Amino acid sequence: MASFNQGAGENRLLATLAGPHRRRLLADFDQVELRSGEVICISGERLKHVYFPTDGIISLVTTLRDGSRLEVGSIGHEGMQGSSLILGVNTSAQHATVQRSGTAWRLGAAMFRRHLGNNIALRQMLNCYMYVLMGQLAQATACSHYHQVRARLARRLLMNRDQARGNQFHVTQEFLAHMLGVRRVGVTNAANSLREEGLIDYRRGAVTILDGPALELASCACYRGAKDMYEGALGSLFSTRLRHAGAPA
Amino acid sequence: MAIAQDPRQNYLLAALPTEDLERVRKNLKLVELPLGEALYESGSRQRAVYFPTTAIVSLLHTLADGSSVEIAVVGNEGVIGVSLFMGGETTPSRAVVQSAGHAYRWPGKFLKEEFTLGGPMQHLLLRYTQALLTQMAQTAVCNRHHSLDQQLCRWLLLSLDRLVGNELVMTQELIANMLGVRREGVTEAAGNLQSAGLIRYSRGRIKVLDRAGLEARTCECYSVVKREFDRLLPAVART
Numbered sequence: 001m002a003s004f005n006q007g008a009g010e011n012r013l014l015a016t017l018a019g020p021h022r023r024r025l026l027a028d029f030d031q032v033e034l035r036s037g038e039v040i041c042i043s044g045e046r047l048k049h050v051y052f053p054t055d056g057i058i059s060l061v062t063t064l065r066d067g068s069r070l071e072v073g074s075i076g077h078e079g080m081q082g083s084s085l086i087l088g089v090n091t092s093a094q095h096a097t098v099q100r101s102g103t104a105w106r107l108g109a110a111m112f113r114r115h116l117g118n119n120i121a122l123r124q125m126l127n128c129y130m131y132v133l134m135g136q137l138a139q140a141t142a143c144s145h146y147h148q149v150r151a152r153l154a155r156r157l158l159m160n161r162d163q164a165r166g167n168q169f170h171v172t173q174e175f176l177a178h179m180l181g182v183r184r185v186g187v188t189n190a191a192n193s194l195r196e197e198g199l200i201d202y203r204r205g206a207v208t209i210l211d212g213p214a215l216e217l218a219s220c221a222c223y224r225g226a227k228d229m230y231e232g233a234l235g236s237l238f239s240t241r242l243r244h245a246g247a248p249a
Numbered sequence: 250m251a252i253a254q255d256p257r258q259n260y261l262l263a264a265l266p267t268e269d270l271e272r273v274r275k276n277l278k279l280v281e282l283p284l285g286e287a288l289y290e291s292g293s294r295q296r297a298v299y300f301p302t303t304a305i306v307s308l309l310h311t312l313a314d315g316s317s318v319e320i321a322v323v324g325n326e327g328v329i330g331v332s333l334f335m336g337g338e339t340t341p342s343r344a345v346v347q348s349a350g351h352a353y354r355w356p357g358k359f360l361k362e363e364f365t366l367g368g369p370m371q372h373l374l375l376r377y378t379q380a381l382l383t384q385m386a387q388t389a390v391c392n393r394h395h396s397l398d399q400q401l402c403r404w405l406l407l408s409l410d411r412l413v414g415n416e417l418v419m420t421q422e423l424i425a426n427m428l429g430v431r432r433e434g435v436t437e438a439a440g441n442l443q444s445a446g447l448i449r450y451s452r453g454r455i456k457v458l459d460r461a462g463l464e465a466r467t468c469e470c471y472s473v474v475k476r477e478f479d480r481l482l483p484a485v486a487r488t
Contacts, residue, residue: 062386084382088372089379093382093383094386124336128337131332131337134341138320138341138342141389142316142317144392145392220312221314229341
């Protein structure tokens with residue numbers, strides 16, 4: 001059995017599972033490193049593994065033939081990469097790339113399916129997670145259609161903060177432009193505006209969030225909406241798990 | 250409608266093995282879905298899923314400020330209410346009838362029973378959900394990057410695939426709501442398609458005259474969605 005790296009945090013989804021379920025599952029996992037820029041899977045290709053990040057961020061991007069892109073999902077310690085396997089499909093519709101280095105629990109696709117078939121708690125939890133992903137995708141679609149780049153950038157930076165568990169992280173303007181599906185100059189202008197108001201500091205790809213509450217006010221309601229969706233569907237599982245563990249939060 | 254209704258007019262139901270369909274159909278109820286009716290409001294409790302036969306239903310996401318945009322369209326190839334078997338009691342989207350017709354309503358408790366069996370119905374519905382997610386992601390990127398002309402072509406083709414015949418009853422205002430644009434934009438795009446001889450638009454009816462022309466003019470998003478659907482659900486795919 002792989003041992004828990006002291007430095008790595010937990011994956012929130014795996015943390016919902018009660019002790020015996022979780023131990024049985026983790027016995028088959030490997031702990032792997034995620035390296036920034038690493039391609040986890042190519043759209044249309046077979047998924048070899050699922051990943052439950054404990055740290056680091058994986059970005060899911062849909063690309064058009066002319067090369068234009070849009071980020072349609074982002075997975076950190078709150079999620080799982082390879083969710084189409086939950087639906088019985090062994091390919092991914094999106095490109096998955098590591099946006100921020102970190103660590104993850106990794107399991108082979110076939111083994112994952114076996115656990116999914118045998119472990120009802122895992123199945124139910126991941127169904128709830130699927131429900132959240134779907135809701136968040138719908139919301140992101142509407143958000144990218146209607147909301148201003150500045151508000152979307154603020155939202156994206158807050159998400160990044162939550163997933164990175166810290167106010168400082170690296171992200172290039174080019175990457176942000178791809179994520180938001182806008183031209184780079186749009187990101188530059190929006191980032192400048194947030195910087196001038198003292199909400200963030202941004203130099204050479206290093207972002208520091210200086211005023212989180214103000215940045216949340218500058219973002220659209222979708223930041224809070226996506227969080228509420230997640231807590232609403234999975235929150236009760238977290239409290240169940242705590243009861244199992246008999247431990248305070 | 251004079252045409253006799255049969256559950257097998259829905260491609261998901263038709264793809265079930267006979268014994269499974271026989272078990273399921275006992276609890277299916279044929280319902281009429283008038284244009285504009287909301288099957289679900291976002292946040293409302295879901296009691297049933299719907300398998301359309303002739304109706305087309307639009308899934309819309311509404312933002313906190315009330316503006317909404319279509320995230321997917323469901324017709325006789327699919328089912329409305331997938332969040333019910335994802336374990337969500339409420340639906341995050343609105344579902345509105347975009348083209349009047351019929352559907353089979355299936356109460357949630359039977360769906361849950363069927364899911365515990367883990368048979369073909371579960372398999373089909375989960376794979377359909379993946380196809381739906383692909384449609385949603387493609388719609389997101391299409392909205393962001395493609396022209397309104399192209400989006401309108403995509404939207405018309407997706408509707409046409411789910412329609413008996415080649416005429417849609419649809420106001421420009423409704424199309425504008427679905428695509429999340431101003432009505433003037435739709436008027437202009439529809440005018441372009443009409444001048445090119447691809448559609449004829451009059452008094453809330455859109456007749457498709459040149460399907461191949463629409464396919465040539467639309468973005469890749471239409472074929473990406475269709476291909477993924479056919480790949481994931483070969484037993485359901487039409488000729």
